[in-house]
Each structure stands twice: as structure tokens, then as C-alpha cells.
Amino acid sequence: MQKILQMRLLFMGILITGLILIGASVAVTAFSEEETPEEAISDLSQSDDECVVCHQDHTPGIVNQYGASDHFANNVSCADCHEVEEAYPGATQHPEQEFFVLARSSPAKCxxxxxxxxxxxxxxxHALPAYVAYAGSDVLSEDHLAQYESIPEGGFLPGGRDRNSLHALEGPDVTHFACETCHNVGKPNPDNSIGDCTACHLRHEFNLEQARKPETCNACHIGPDHPQWEIYQESPHGIAYATLGHNWNWEAQPGTLTTEDFPAPTCAICHMSGFGLSATTHDVGDRLTWFLAASISQPRPNAAENRIRMQNVCRTCHSSDFIAQFYTDGDAIVQSINEWVILSDLMVQPLKDNGLLTAQPFDEPLDYTYFEIWHHWGRTAKFGAWMQGPDYTQWHGAYEILHDLSELREQVDAKLEAADLEPLDLPDDFPSIESAREYIARQAEETDAE
Ligand code: HEC
Ligand code: HEC
Ligand code: HEC
Ligand code: HEC
Ligand code: HEC
Ligand code: HEC
Ligand code: HEC
Ligand code: HEC
Structure with missing residues (x-):
């Protein structure tokens, strides 16, 4: 009851503030229709902010974007984000001026x-774990290491992170344009703050519509190992976005979004926006149950609470039974993919036991087959199921797993035979899901017997 009363009071407050704001904006726009970009820029040309005045000549692109921003409308200045003391870490003296700036303004300023x-x-x-994924945790300062370890869902890999071996193989000239472009979303800054807000909020408009659109996420969530963008495009939600999204209320005030603003969800609605009973969050792990990107998916530490938060988003548009059934089915496919990946591990085990794998990663075809089974196809099948992309679950997912398991068998057997060892004794119906279950059970019995 108390809560409902509070909500009502809050709602009244918002309503009254809204009316005042509408009143004010009517007064301001009494003689003009909606302000055109040219007019906004002309407001800016009245500015007596020295940074704006001079930068209008030197970097007009930046000043124009700033002029269209809510920051300009709310008197947030260039100096608020850029000007710092000389001693501030990362500060550089401004060209031909006495003062100091941070050329790349950091989250510490925000x-x-x-x-x-x-x-x-x-x-x-999106913070330190994203950076550690390619850079390793050795490069972190003591404080950052402690911070990284305190992220409950941060480090799912037992025994640390050595999957950045591709980073070392390719070398910095390449990875600067590859891993780092995506994973620096979480790179530490000289002032010890973490990451880069402009990964999703392009400077200098910091526009909500831009941040909310799925194209913003597709900068990184794309391609064979994490095709969330492609999956979304073939999902009913993505189809609604592509065909009707131009009518949606992209600039709606954060925290108040309803199905009238968004009749179908985008990436941001499901993972971040305040929607239904779930509050806005910048922790994109807050609504996730599984570590889906892992080779063998385990539940997250806060799986139960996270699941409720995600389901509360679905509940705005779908019935409880529909959601419960969907989650039961989703959990089941995660188990099946896990079983195929465990099967691939068991198939490679005899090579490990007999020292038949080279020490160098990614130096022979078998390394790629073994890796892609989970890293590309296993992940893709799971993502496709959870985000409604049947083609990704099937033809870019399960089918590719079957194909690569049969290739892996050939590659493993060739090595065993070359070493005068017995080939793998796989069930007749290999690579079916039943064969995976049978093989896993058989191996477990053998280990128990030993
Ligand atoms: C008298 C002109 C002038 C004034 C005043 C001025 N700037 Fe600049 N600013 C420039 C020029 C010129 C550059 C260099 C642009 C280039 O490299 O092409 C620059 C560069 C910068 C850079 C980038 C620095 C780098 O190392 O990449 C930042 C950030 C910046 N200005 C912010 C500000 C802020 C904040 C203010 C107000 C407190 C301000 N500027 C005032 C002319 C000015
Ligand atoms: C809300 C904070 C904010 C405000 C306000 C702001 N900036 Fe920035 N600015 C940033 C951030 C963040 C970056 C770094 C972008 C990046 O990482 O690429 C940046 C980058 C820059 C750069 C370097 C960009 C480049 O591509 O070389 C310049 C120059 C600059 N800003 C000038 C200004 C000027 C002039 C103003 C006022 C007209 C201003 N900024 C207002 C946050 C802000
Ligand atoms: C000096 C205070 C200040 C700083 C520094 C600042 N902001 Fe803001 N920001 C604001 C205000 C005020 C608003 C408008 C609030 C509102 O509409 O409720 C805003 C709005 C926003 C919005 C929503 C835009 C919209 O259309 O409603 C985003 C996104 C944003 N800021 C990002 C950033 C980022 C990223 C940084 C750092 C690079 C930053 N801000 C730095 C004060 C600031
Ligand atoms: C196109 C952007 C992009 C590029 C390029 C990229 N990644 Fe990623 N990477 C991602 C995204 C997005 C995820 C998250 C996948 C998920 O959670 O579904 C990810 C996940 C990972 C993970 C697993 C998560 C973890 O923390 O263990 C590792 C490891 C990783 N990437 C390493 C690399 C390395 C090394 C490179 C370069 C050789 C690289 N990535 C290149 C976007 C990228
Ligand atoms: C992964 C993409 C992403 C990153 C990274 C990101 N944001 Fe956002 N941000 C969003 C989205 C999406 C929204 C709109 C949420 C909604 O629909 O209400 C948003 C909204 C905001 C708002 C408006 C108020 C609110 O809470 O909704 C502010 C302020 C903001 N972000 C600041 C930041 C700052 C500061 C950083 C860096 C520490 C940052 N954002 C990093 C995606 C991002
Ligand atoms: C600049 C690249 C980049 C952008 C843009 C980006 N992400 Fe990410 N995202 C990553 C990387 C890298 C990871 C994996 C980090 C890791 O697991 O180590 C990730 C992980 C995630 C995860 C999994 C988090 C977890 O706890 O496992 C979600 C969900 C996610 N992103 C959603 C989004 C959404 C929604 C957007 C757009 C609003 C977005 N991302 C934009 C790079 C990006
Ligand atoms: C209808 C809601 C919905 C939409 C729309 C949606 N997702 Fe998801 N997403 C989910 C669900 C549900 C999961 C799996 C949750 C779990 O583990 O319980 C998920 C999983 C993920 C993961 C995997 C995290 C991990 O554990 O590795 C990433 C990354 C991600 N989504 C990013 C995105 C991006 C980027 C988009 C847009 C292109 C998007 N999502 C669109 C609901 C959605
Ligand atoms: C803002 C409203 C909205 C939200 C939130 C939403 N959906 Fe949907 N969903 C829709 C619409 C609209 C359709 C298309 C229905 C149709 O096919 O006619 C749809 C379709 C689906 C379908 C395909 C249904 C079918 O019969 O083929 C699934 C599965 C689904 N949603 C799951 C989810 C899950 C899981 C969540 C939460 C993680 C979610 N949705 C969140 C609006 C929403």
C-alpha cells in the first residue's frame, strides 16, 4: 500500500513538473515552431562561452553536435567535461592557452x-572484464585487480583467462584495429576510471535515440561468435523494429518507458532500459541467468534475481505461462549444447593424455575445429534460442556443431592412428545428442571404476 501511495505521489510530482515544463517550453516556442538544427546552432552563436566561440571556427562539427545536445540545453559546458588541473592524470596543456584539458574526457568527469x-x-x-578478455589480468594495477575481482559476474573462467592467445598471435598492428576496438569499452583510463561511455553515447550529442537503437550495440555484438545483431534482425522483435520502429518514442524520458513508447523491445529495452517493473541499469549482466558465452554454460551467481528482472520486462507484453514455457525450453537447449561441448572435450582428451597436441595454440586445423564447436556454433545456437533467431540456432548453430564434431573425429583418429593408438570408440549414432549423453555417461563410469 505504502509503495502504491509513494508511486502515486511520485507520479503526481512527475505530472506537475511535466506541466510546468510544457508551460515553459510553450512560452519559449510561442513565436516559433519546433526549433530547427540551424536555429539551435544560432542559439549557440549567441554563446559567450569562450570554448564555444573559438571552437566554432576550429572544430565546428563538435560545436554543432554539442548545440543539439541536452547538455547544452542544461548548461553543461565544454569545460565541465574537459577542463582539469595541471596535475590531473592524463591532462595536456590546451594549444596556445594557459589551461589544461583532458582530450579524451573520461567517466570520472561524467x-x-x-x-x-x-x-x-x-x-x-562492459568494464574491466571486457578489457581483461584480451589484455589479461596481469596488466591491471593492484586496485584495478581488486575491483575486477569484486565484480560478481566478472570472471567465469576457472584458472584465469588464457583465451587471449589470438591477441598475441596476431600482434599489436592488427589487434589495435580488432580486439581493442571492441574490448576497450572497458579499458582503464589514466585517472583510474574505467572504460569509455562514448562506446554507446556518440559524442557530442549524447542522444538517447542513438543510444537506444540496436545499431549502437551492433558495433560489437555481431559476427560468427556473438551474432546478437543478426539474430535480432530475424526475430519478431527485430522485424517490428525494422518495419514500425520509426513510429516509436525514442526520446522518452528514461525510467518511464511503456509499451506505448516501445510496442516491441530492442536490445536496450531487454538489457538496460527501465521497463515494466525493471529499473534502468547500466549493468548489462543484471538480467542474465546463464554465462552463455562460456564454452560450458553455468548459471550466474545471482541467476534467480536476474531472471526475475528479465522476465519482468517480457511480462509487459507476454503472459506468465508463455514466459515460463520459454525459459524452460531455453534452459533445455543450454543443457544440450553443453553436452555436445563436453563430448568434444572428451574426444580431445586422449590427445592431451598422450601428449599428441602441440603446445602452440592455433597452429593446426584441429585447434580451429575444436575451438569453433563451442566458440562460434555453440554460442550462436544458445544466443539464437534465447533471442528468437531460428536460423542461428539451426544452420549457423546446431548443424555446424554436428559438422565439426564429425571433422574433429577424423582429425583426432588420424593423430591416434599415427601414434599407433586405438581410434575413438564413439557410439554408433554419433554425433546425435543421444550419443553425446551416452558417451559422457560411459566416460564417467570408467573414471568411477578407476
Ligand atoms: C582561442 C581558441 C580556443 C579556445 C578559447 C579554446 N580552444 Fe580548444 N582548441 C582550439 C584549437 C585550435 C585546438 C586544436 C585543434 C586541432 O588540433 O586541430 C583545440 C583543441 C582542444 C581540445 C583537444 C586537445 C587535444 O589534445 O586533442 C580540447 C579537448 C579542447 N580544445 C577543449 C577546449 C575547452 C574545454 C575550451 C574552453 C575551456 C577550449 N578548448 C577553448 C582552440 C581553442
Ligand atoms: C558531456 C561531456 C562533454 C561535453 C559537454 C563536451 N565534450 Fe568534448 N568530448 C567528450 C568526450 C567523452 C570525448 C572523447 C571522445 C572519444 O573518446 O573519442 C570528447 C572529445 C573531444 C575532443 C577530441 C575529439 C577528437 O575527435 O579529436 C575535442 C576537441 C572536444 N571534445 C571539444 C569539446 C568542445 C569544444 C566542447 C564544447 C563545445 C565539448 N568538447 C563538450 C565529452 C564532452
Ligand atoms: C556537469 C554535469 C554533467 C556532466 C559532467 C555530464 N552530464 Fe550528462 N547530463 C547532464 C544533465 C543536466 C543532463 C540532462 C538531464 C535530464 O535530461 O534529465 C544530462 C543528460 C545526459 C544524457 C541523456 C541525454 C538525453 O537526451 O536526455 C546522457 C546520455 C548523458 N548525459 C551522458 C553523459 C556522459 C557520457 C558524460 C561524460 C562524458 C556526461 N553526460 C557528463 C549533466 C552532465
Ligand atoms: C566486433 C567486436 C569484437 C572484436 C573485434 C573482438 N571481440 Fe571479443 N567479444 C566481443 C563481444 C561482444 C563479446 C561478448 C560475447 C557475449 O557475451 O555474448 C566478446 C567476448 C570475448 C571473450 C569472452 C568473454 C570473456 O571475458 O572471457 C573473450 C576472451 C574475447 N572476446 C577475446 C577477444 C580477443 C582476444 C579478440 C581479438 C583477437 C576479440 N575478442 C575480438 C566483441 C569483440
Ligand atoms: C552499452 C551501451 C552503453 C554504455 C557503454 C553506456 N550507456 Fe548510458 N545509456 C545507454 C542506453 C541504451 C541508455 C538509454 C536507457 C533507456 O532506455 O532509458 C542510456 C542512458 C544514459 C543516461 C540517461 C539517463 C538514464 O539513466 O537512462 C545517462 C545519463 C547515461 N546513459 C550515462 C552514461 C555514462 C556516464 C556512461 C559511461 C560510464 C554510459 N552511459 C555508458 C547505453 C549505454
Ligand atoms: C564497443 C563495443 C560494445 C558495444 C558498443 C556494446 N557492447 Fe555489449 N559487450 C561488449 C564486450 C566486449 C562484451 C564482453 C565482455 C566480457 O564478457 O568480457 C559485452 C558484453 C555484453 C553483455 C553480456 C554481459 C554479461 O554480464 O555477460 C550484454 C548483455 C551486452 N554486452 C549488451 C549490450 C547492449 C544491449 C549494447 C547496446 C546498447 C552493447 N552491449 C553495446 C562490447 C560492446
Ligand atoms: C526480447 C528481449 C531481448 C532482446 C530484444 C535482446 N536480447 Fe539479448 N538476451 C536476452 C535473453 C533472455 C538472453 C539470455 C538470458 C539468460 O542468460 O538468462 C540474452 C542474452 C544476451 C547476451 C549473452 C550474454 C552471455 O551470457 O554471454 C548478449 C551479449 C546479448 N543478449 C546482447 C543483445 C544484443 C546486442 C541485442 C540486440 C542486437 C539483444 N541482446 C537483444 C533477451 C533479449
Ligand atoms: C514491448 C513488448 C514486448 C516485450 C517486452 C517482449 N516481447 Fe516478445 N514479442 C512482442 C511482439 C509484438 C511479438 C510478435 C508477436 C507476433 O508474432 O505476432 C513478440 C514475439 C515473441 C516471440 C515469438 C512468439 C511466437 O509465437 O512465435 C517470443 C518467443 C518472444 N516474443 C519472447 C520474448 C521474451 C523471452 C521476452 C523477454 C525477454 C520478450 N519477448 C519481450 C513483444 C514483446
Whole structure:
């Protein structure tokens, strides 16, 4: 009851503030229709902010974007994000001026006004875990290592992270344009703050529509190992977005979004926006049950609470029975993919036991087959199921797993035979899902017997 009363009071407050704001904006726009970009820029040309005045000549692109932003409308200045003391880590003296600036303004500057968003982001996998994924944890300072380890869902890999071996193989000239472009979303800054808000909020408009659109996520969530963008495009939600999204209320005030604003969800609605009973979050792990990107998926530490938060988003548009059934089916496919991946591990085990694998990663075809089974196809099948992309679950997922399991068998047997060892004794119906279950059970019995 108390809660409902509070909600009502809050709602009244919002309503009254809204009316005042509408009143004010009617007064301002009494003599003009909606402001055109040219007019906004002309407002800016009245500015007596020295940074704006001079930068209008030197970097007009930046000033125009800034002029269209809510920051400009709310008197947030260039200096608020850029000007720092000389001693500030990363500060450089401004060309031909006495003062010092941060050329790449960091989340520490945003934090003065957006504390909650910065905190949530900093303790999410978009922060240090994303950086560690390619750089390894050895490069972290002591403080950052402690911070990284305190992220509950941060480090799912037992025994640390050595899957950045591709990073070392390719070398910095290549990875600068590859791994780092995507994973630096979580790179530490000289002032010890973490990451880069402009990965999703393009400077200098910091526009909500841009951040909310799925194209923003597709900068990184794309391709054979994490095709969330492709999956979304073939899902009913993505079809609704592509065909009707131009009518949606992209600039709606955060925290108040309803199905009238968004009749179908985008990536941001399911993973971040305040929608239904779930509050806005910059921790994109907050609504996830599984570690789906892992080779063998385990539940997350806060799986039960996270699941409720995601289901509360679905519940705005789908019935409880529909959601419960969907989650039961989703859990079941995760188990099946896990079983195929365990089968691939068991198939490679005799090579490991007999020292028949080279020490160098990714130096022979078998390494690629074994890796792609889980890293490309297993992940893709799971993502496709959870985000409604049947082609990704089937033809870019399960089918490719079957194909690569049969190739792996040939590659393993060839090595065993070359070493005068028995070939793998796989069930007759290999590579069916039943054969995976049977083989796993058989191996477990043998281990028990030993
Ligand atoms: C008298 C002109 C002038 C004034 C005043 C001025 N700037 Fe600049 N600013 C420039 C020029 C010129 C550059 C260099 C642009 C280039 O490299 O092409 C620059 C560069 C910068 C850079 C990039 C620095 C780098 O190392 O990449 C930042 C950030 C910046 N200005 C912010 C500000 C802020 C904040 C203010 C106000 C406190 C300000 N500027 C005032 C002319 C000015
Ligand atoms: C809300 C904070 C914010 C405000 C306000 C802001 N900036 Fe920035 N600016 C940033 C961030 C963040 C970056 C770094 C972008 C990146 O990482 O690529 C940046 C980058 C820059 C750069 C370097 C970009 C490049 O591509 O070389 C310049 C120059 C600059 N800003 C000037 C300005 C000027 C001039 C203003 C005012 C007209 C201004 N900024 C207002 C946050 C801000
Ligand atoms: C000096 C305070 C201040 C700083 C520093 C600041 N902001 Fe803001 N920001 C604001 C205000 C005020 C608003 C408008 C709030 C509102 O509409 O509720 C805003 C709005 C926003 C919005 C929503 C835009 C919209 O259309 O409603 C985003 C996104 C944003 N800021 C990102 C950033 C990022 C990223 C940084 C750091 C690079 C930053 N801000 C730095 C004060 C600040
Ligand atoms: C196109 C952007 C992009 C590029 C390029 C990229 N990654 Fe990733 N990577 C991602 C995304 C997105 C995920 C998250 C997948 C998920 O959770 O579904 C990820 C996940 C990972 C993970 C698993 C998560 C973890 O923390 O263990 C590792 C390891 C990783 N990447 C390493 C690399 C390395 C090494 C490179 C370069 C050789 C690289 N990535 C290149 C976007 C990229
Ligand atoms: C993964 C993409 C992503 C990153 C990274 C990101 N944001 Fe956002 N941000 C969003 C989205 C999407 C929204 C709109 C949420 C909604 O629909 O209400 C948003 C909204 C905001 C808002 C508006 C108020 C709110 O809470 O909705 C602010 C302020 C903001 N972000 C600040 C930041 C700051 C500061 C950082 C860096 C620490 C940051 N964001 C990093 C995607 C991102
Ligand atoms: C600049 C690249 C980049 C952008 C843009 C980006 N992400 Fe990510 N995202 C990553 C990387 C890298 C990871 C994996 C980090 C890890 O697991 O180590 C990730 C992980 C995630 C995860 C899994 C988090 C977890 O706890 O496992 C979700 C969900 C996610 N992103 C959603 C989004 C959404 C939604 C957007 C757009 C609003 C977005 N991302 C934009 C790079 C990006
Ligand atoms: C209808 C809601 C919905 C939409 C839309 C959606 N997702 Fe998801 N996403 C989910 C669900 C549900 C899961 C699996 C949750 C779990 O583990 O319980 C998931 C999983 C993920 C993961 C895997 C995290 C991990 O454990 O490795 C990433 C990354 C991700 N989504 C990013 C995105 C991106 C990017 C988009 C848009 C292109 C998107 N999602 C669109 C609901 C959605
Ligand atoms: C804002 C509303 C909205 C939200 C939130 C939403 N959906 Fe949907 N969903 C739709 C619409 C609209 C369709 C298309 C229905 C149709 O096919 O006619 C749809 C279709 C689906 C379908 C395909 C249904 C079928 O019969 O083929 C699945 C599965 C689904 N949603 C799952 C989810 C899950 C899981 C969540 C939460 C993680 C979710 N949805 C969140 C609106 C929503």
C-alpha cells in the first residue's frame, strides 16, 4: 500500500513538473515552431562561452553536435567535461592557452553528474572484464585487480583467462584495429576510471535515440561468435523494429518507458532500459541467468534475481505461462549444447593424455575445429534460442556443431592412428545428442571404476 501511495505521489510530482515544463517550453516556442538544427546552432552563436566561440571556427562539427545536445540545453559546458588541473592524470596543456584539458574526457568527469550510471557500468562486464578478455589480468594495477575481482559476474573462467592467445598471435598492428576496438569499452583510463561511455553515447550529442537503437550495440555484438545483431534482425522483435520502429518514442524520458513508447523491445529495452517493473541499469549482466558465452554454460551467481528482472520486462507484453514455457525450453537447449561441448572435450582428451597436441595454440586445423564447436556454433545456437533467431540456432548453430564434431573425429583418429593408438570408440549414432549423453555417461563410469 505504502509503495502504491509513494508511486502515486511520485507520479503526481512527475505530472506537475511535466506541466510546468510544457508551460515553459510553450512560452519559449510561442513565436516559433519546433526549433530547427540551424536555429539551435544560432542559439549557440549567441554563446559567450569562450570554448564555444573559438571552437566554432576550429572544430565546428563538435560545436554543432554539442548545440543539439541536452547538455547544452542544461548548461553543461565544454569545460565541465574537459577542463582539469595541471596535475590531473592524463591532462595536456590546451594549444596556445594557459589551461589544461583532458582530450579524451573520461567517466570520472561524467560521474560528477551521473554517479549511478557510472557505478553500474564500472561494475559490469562492459568494464574491466571486457578489457581483461584480451589484455589479461596481469596488466591491471593492484586496485584495478581488486575491483575486477569484486565484480560478481566478472570472471567465469576457472584458472584465469588464457583465451587471449589470438591477441598475441596476431600482434599489436592488427589487434589495435580488432580486439581493442571492441574490448576497450572497458579499458582503464589514466585517472583510474574505467572504460569509455562514448562506446554507446556518440559524442557530442549524447542522444538517447542513438543510444537506444540496436545499431549502437551492433558495433560489437555481431559476427560468427556473438551474432546478437543478426539474430535480432530475424526475430519478431527485430522485424517490428525494422518495419514500425520509426513510429516509436525514442526520446522518452528514461525510467518511464511503456509499451506505448516501445510496442516491441530492442536490445536496450531487454538489457538496460527501465521497463515494466525493471529499473534502468547500466549493468548489462543484471538480467542474465546463464554465462552463455562460456564454452560450458553455468548459471550466474545471482541467476534467480536476474531472471526475475528479465522476465519482468517480457511480462509487459507476454503472459506468465508463455514466459515460463520459454525459459524452460531455453534452459533445455543450454543443457544440450553443453553436452555436445563436453563430448568434444572428451574426444580431445586422449590427445592431451598422450601428449599428441602441440603446445602452440592455433597452429593446426584441429585447434580451429575444436575451438569453433563451442566458440562460434555453440554460442550462436544458445544466443539464437534465447533471442528468437531460428536460423542461428539451426544452420549457423546446431548443424555446424554436428559438422565439426564429425571433422574433429577424423582429425583426432588420424593423430591416434599415427601414434599407433586405438581410434575413438564413439557410439554408433554419433554425433546425435543421444550419443553425446551416452558417451559422457560411459566416460564417467570408467573414471568411477578407476
Ligand atoms: C582561442 C581558441 C580556443 C579556445 C578559447 C579554446 N580552444 Fe580548444 N582548441 C582550439 C584549437 C585550435 C585546438 C586544436 C585543434 C586541432 O588540433 O586541430 C583545440 C583543441 C582542444 C581540445 C583537444 C586537445 C587535444 O589534445 O586533442 C580540447 C579537448 C579542447 N580544445 C577543449 C577546449 C575547452 C574545454 C575550451 C574552453 C575551456 C577550449 N578548448 C577553448 C582552440 C581553442
Ligand atoms: C558531456 C561531456 C562533454 C561535453 C559537454 C563536451 N565534450 Fe568534448 N568530448 C567528450 C568526450 C567523452 C570525448 C572523447 C571522445 C572519444 O573518446 O573519442 C570528447 C572529445 C573531444 C575532443 C577530441 C575529439 C577528437 O575527435 O579529436 C575535442 C576537441 C572536444 N571534445 C571539444 C569539446 C568542445 C569544444 C566542447 C564544447 C563545445 C565539448 N568538447 C563538450 C565529452 C564532452
Ligand atoms: C556537469 C554535469 C554533467 C556532466 C559532467 C555530464 N552530464 Fe550528462 N547530463 C547532464 C544533465 C543536466 C543532463 C540532462 C538531464 C535530464 O535530461 O534529465 C544530462 C543528460 C545526459 C544524457 C541523456 C541525454 C538525453 O537526451 O536526455 C546522457 C546520455 C548523458 N548525459 C551522458 C553523459 C556522459 C557520457 C558524460 C561524460 C562524458 C556526461 N553526460 C557528463 C549533466 C552532465
Ligand atoms: C566486433 C567486436 C569484437 C572484436 C573485434 C573482438 N571481440 Fe571479443 N567479444 C566481443 C563481444 C561482444 C563479446 C561478448 C560475447 C557475449 O557475451 O555474448 C566478446 C567476448 C570475448 C571473450 C569472452 C568473454 C570473456 O571475458 O572471457 C573473450 C576472451 C574475447 N572476446 C577475446 C577477444 C580477443 C582476444 C579478440 C581479438 C583477437 C576479440 N575478442 C575480438 C566483441 C569483440
Ligand atoms: C552499452 C551501451 C552503453 C554504455 C557503454 C553506456 N550507456 Fe548510458 N545509456 C545507454 C542506453 C541504451 C541508455 C538509454 C536507457 C533507456 O532506455 O532509458 C542510456 C542512458 C544514459 C543516461 C540517461 C539517463 C538514464 O539513466 O537512462 C545517462 C545519463 C547515461 N546513459 C550515462 C552514461 C555514462 C556516464 C556512461 C559511461 C560510464 C554510459 N552511459 C555508458 C547505453 C549505454
Ligand atoms: C564497443 C563495443 C560494445 C558495444 C558498443 C556494446 N557492447 Fe555489449 N559487450 C561488449 C564486450 C566486449 C562484451 C564482453 C565482455 C566480457 O564478457 O568480457 C559485452 C558484453 C555484453 C553483455 C553480456 C554481459 C554479461 O554480464 O555477460 C550484454 C548483455 C551486452 N554486452 C549488451 C549490450 C547492449 C544491449 C549494447 C547496446 C546498447 C552493447 N552491449 C553495446 C562490447 C560492446
Ligand atoms: C526480447 C528481449 C531481448 C532482446 C530484444 C535482446 N536480447 Fe539479448 N538476451 C536476452 C535473453 C533472455 C538472453 C539470455 C538470458 C539468460 O542468460 O538468462 C540474452 C542474452 C544476451 C547476451 C549473452 C550474454 C552471455 O551470457 O554471454 C548478449 C551479449 C546479448 N543478449 C546482447 C543483445 C544484443 C546486442 C541485442 C540486440 C542486437 C539483444 N541482446 C537483444 C533477451 C533479449
Ligand atoms: C514491448 C513488448 C514486448 C516485450 C517486452 C517482449 N516481447 Fe516478445 N514479442 C512482442 C511482439 C509484438 C511479438 C510478435 C508477436 C507476433 O508474432 O505476432 C513478440 C514475439 C515473441 C516471440 C515469438 C512468439 C511466437 O509465437 O512465435 C517470443 C518467443 C518472444 N516474443 C519472447 C520474448 C521474451 C523471452 C521476452 C523477454 C525477454 C520478450 N519477448 C519481450 C513483444 C514483446
Amino acid at each position: 560521474e560528477t553528474c551521473h554517479r549511478q550510471q557510472v557505478q553500474e557500468f564500472t561494475f559490469s562486464r
